[in-house]
């Protein structure tokens with residue numbers, strides 16, 4: 210649709226002259242979408258959740274506490290779910306993951322060693338030794 214420059218009537222596309230006042234209508238303007246400068250989509254990263262850092266000594270102390278064999282495991286478990294400080298909570302979660310990996314590795318090594326000892330016990334050379 211175009212507006213008549215003379216009377217301001219909104220004129221349909223298919224006419225060259227204004228149906229109201231007869232004035233020639235201006236040439237059709239390009240579609241508003243193409244006239245507009247192309248707006249480049251901006252992909253903005255989601256605002257990252259910022260966690261206030263734990264002080265160096267607090268981090269060191271937390272890690273030392275986690276290093277205590279049984280108490281450390283319970284502490285890391287407790288703090289990873291009910292962290293008093295968000296940074297400490299993340300530290301506890303990281304420590305818990307590390308603990309899980311260590312436990313799996315230790316379990317696998319124990320299993321492998323145990324299997325080996327069982328195999329060596331049942332192996333023929335065991336009987337030949339006696």
Ligand SMILES: [Zn+2]
Pocket residue numbers: 213214215216217218227228229230231232
């Ligand atoms: Zn007109």
